[in-house]
Amino acid sequence: DAKTTQPPSMDCAEGRAANLPCNHSTISGNEYVYWYRQIHSQGPQYIIHGLKNNETNEMASLIITEDRKSSTLILPHATLRDTAVYYCIVRVRGNTGANSKLTFGKGITLSVRP
């Protein structure tokens, strides 16, 4: 699976949009971009995923550049409860067994301030 790089941390004000960047310059054509987050002392939570088109759901939006070498997760109106570590992961969709594992990097710590 392709490797991703994320800044170690960032912060934003409550109510403002949080834009979390991720670089995945070695991504392959059949690899998707996944975002998970982990609130302190909890298991990770799935947020969103995409291949090449921008995606939006009730939690966030995912913007993938045309060359697919980077992406941005957008939390449109950040709240204090969005403070967490956010992981950007790229992997092939549809693999089975051991090839379907998710490999977590260090992620980016988002701190939402009042």
Place this chain on the structure above:
Amino acid sequence: GAVVSQHPSWVICKSGTSVKIECRSLDFQATTMFWYRQFPKQSLMLMATSNEGSKATYEQGVEKDKFLINHASLTLSTLTVTSAHPEDSSFYICSARKDFTNTEAFFGQGTRLTVV
């Protein structure tokens, strides 16, 4: 939704004893489950991949005889930490996938193990 439940949420045990952690998919059948370990201020490290009815696949460096994994049904996988030592104290997290066409993995809430 897709809910994965772990039990217990936390456990304290004495050195040398064994501890079993359960991971259940509550509203779906999980052909594949994964076990992770997370030390303080570190990321999740995959320990093993578990397929229902077959032996688990362990990551390099993870002792299969120490971390016993059983995936006897499509809704239950267990991790047993045998002969626990203080260095095994960690946050253990499981995740499950519905099937190979749906790769959004769902995670349990984690189990905090403290070995004293």
